[in-house]
Amino acid sequence: MRENSARRSGLTRLDFLGLAGLGTGALVLGGCSALSSTRQNPPTARSTYKVAEYVLEASVLKLNLGGPSVETWGYGEGLPGPEIRLQQGETLRVRLRNRLPEGTSVHWHGVPLPNGMDGVPGVTQDPVAAGESFTYEFRADDPGTYMYHSHSGLQLDRGLYGPLIVEPENETLSYDREYVLTIDDWLDGVDGVPEDTYEKLRAGEGEMAGMEGMSGMGGTGGAEPEPDVKYPVYLINGKPPEEPEELEVGRGDTVRLRLVNPSSATIYRVALAGHRMTVTHTDGQPVEPVETDALRVGMGERYDVIVKAANPGVWQLAARAEGTRKMARAVLRYEGTNGPQPPPDLEPRELGSEMLSYNALRSAPGIDGVEAGSPDRVVPITLRGDEETYVWTINGQAFPDADPIEAGRGERVRFEMENTTMMPHPMHLHGHFFRVDNGTGRGPIKDTVLVDPKQRLAFDWLADNPGDWAFHCHQAYHQEGGMMRVVKVA
Numbered sequence: 436m437r438e439n440s441a442r443r444s445g446l447t448r449l450d451f452l453g454l455a456g457l458g459t460g461a462l463v464l465g466g467c468s469a470l471s472s473t474r475q476n477p478p479t480a481r482s483t484y485k486v487a488e489y490v491l492e493a494s495v496l497k498l499n500l501g502g503p504s505v506e507t508w509g510y511g512e513g514l515p516g517p518e519i520r521l522q523q524g525e526t527l528r529v530r531l532r533n534r535l536p537e538g539t540s541v542h543w544h545g546v547p548l549p550n551g552m553d554g555v556p557g558v559t560q561d562p563v564a565a566g567e568s569f570t571y572e573f574r575a576d577d578p579g580t581y582m583y584h585s586h587s588g589l590q591l592d593r594g595l596y597g598p599l600i601v602e603p604e605n606e607t608l609s610y611d612r613e614y615v616l617t618i619d620d621w622l623d624g625v626d627g628v629p630e631d632t633y634e635k636l637r638a639g640e641g642e643m644a645g646m647e648g649m650s651g652m653g654g655t656g657g658a659e660p661e662p663d664v665k666y667p668v669y670l671i672n673g674k675p676p677e678e679p680e681e682l683e684v685g686r687g688d689t690v691r692l693r694l695v696n697p698s699s700a701t702i703y704r705v706a707l708a709g710h711r712m713t714v715t716h717t718d719g720q721p722v723e724p725v726e727t728d729a730l731r732v733g734m735g736e737r738y739d740v741i742v743k744a745a746n747p748g749v750w751q752l753a754a755r756a757e758g759t760r761k762m763a764r765a766v767l768r769y770e771g772t773n774g775p776q777p778p779p780d781l782e783p784r785e786l787g788s789e790m791l792s793y794n795a796l797r798s799a800p801g802i803d804g805v806e807a808g809s810p811d812r813v814v815p816i817t818l819r820g821d822e823e824t825y826v827w828t829i830n831g832q833a834f835p836d837a838d839p840i841e842a843g844r845g846e847r848v849r850f851e852m853e854n855t856t857m858m859p860h861p862m863h864l865h866g867h868f869f870r871v872d873n874g875t876g877r878g879p880i881k882d883t884v885l886v887d888p889k890q891r892l893a894f895d896w897l898a899d900n901p902g903d904w905a906f907h908c909h910q911a912y913h914q915e916g917g918m919m920r921v922v923k924v925a
């Protein structure tokens with residue numbers, strides 16, 4: 436069911452988990468007491484629903500990134516934007532106030548929702564003009580780790596993003612602590628603004644090394660394509676490596692980490708020194724647990740991992756920017772451990788291990804809705820790029836001068852992608868999950884998938900959510916350069 440709960444509001448009782456319009460703060464959090472008391476009620480009654488209500492203010496911000504302060508655009512008071520967290524089945528209502536000097540919108544990345552709430556300017560809504568407001572409202576039926584971000588131009592490569600967590604009605608994982616880690620590539624205010632970077636790429640002044648070849652880095656992780664935007668600094672939860680966030684754990688704790696990559700142009704290779712990670716979800720959707728030393732997180736992807744804290748010390752949690760030697764990092768510190776932090780650039784030896792591959796992932800039993808095989812419609816998707824002009828195309832067309840891809844409502848659709856370029860493309864479909872075809876019939880359910888250079892990759896999805904949905908590369912500069920289509924489900 437994907438009905439917009441707003442339509443039912445005349446029949447229902449509202450339990451507000453927050454108070455709207457408090458002062459200038461961008462975030463109006465639900466009070467904990469209200470949350471715990473309302474959770475006593477069984478969530479099954481269809482005649483009631485609960486509203487998690489937030490105010491999100493997009494404005495010009497000054498940030499301290501460990502050196503000189505920079506001016507950027509963000510949500511709320513800092514970086515990342517405020518964490519939005521609600522329970523499965525609750526309705527999220529967010530009042531966006533645009534205090535930026537230009538139009539904007541908010542996209543709820545990965546969340547299947549009614550089309551009009553999807554936040555893609557020019558496709559699902561008009562831009563929210565400077566000084567104006569817009570209220571997003573939808574019921575969060577699918578639990579998981581998501582994010583929200585601006586979908587206007589290159590605004591994503593400023594600070595306009597934040598994590599969105601939908602907790603399941605019945606949590607099957609048991610863990611003692613949880614940390615959300617948003618990993619971001621940063622240039623805004625340090626090295627011009629994102630639009631400067633784009634102009635340079637278009638003028639052929641970018642490095643574009645990745646188009647010509649691969650670097651020799653990566654050891655057993657394989658050759659690494661060099662990114663076409665090199666960033667001066669990489670951040671975890673808005674913090675540079677010199678001033679990292681510390682994650683406190685107790686010996687024996689089970690720790691859940693939610694890794695979120697809102698970066699515009701960076702894939703990370705993530706490892707935690709001294710520990711292995713058990714992957715439990717990708718893009719918020721459960722997989723059969725699988726252990727690994729290290730994994731890649733592409734732009735727009737999320738991974739939930741469980742770490743058993745059984746190795747006391749002070750440990751590097753590293754996210755190395757693929758194709759570079761630079762890192763974002765956080766520090767895992769066991770309670771009662773007073774040692775110094777590892778050096779900012781220390782690479783855990785686990786980063787030399789093989790990266791977890793999609794081939795190692797199986798969707799958890801009981802995940803349905805996307806049947807592999809016997810599609811009603813097969814759509815070839817050829818990804819190309821032009822080095823001279825920095826124009827990026829899907830089937831030879833650069834958005835917005837591109838035809839929509841049509842899908843009948845209820846059809847099982849298969850996208851067969853071929854990446855002809857030397858760059859990886861994290862392809863993201865709005866409004867639907869898809870099943871990655873890894874040859875097992877039980878590939879992971881995702882909404883964003885990395886298609887590596889020269890790779891062919893297919894996914895299957897059920898076109899059950901009517902509307903005009905964006906399908907695009909989540910490398911923001913490729914998207915701006917045309918690698919996007921509208922998928923019409925009607």
Ligand SMILES: [Cu+2]
Nearest residue numbers: 860908910913
């Ligand atoms: Cu791309």
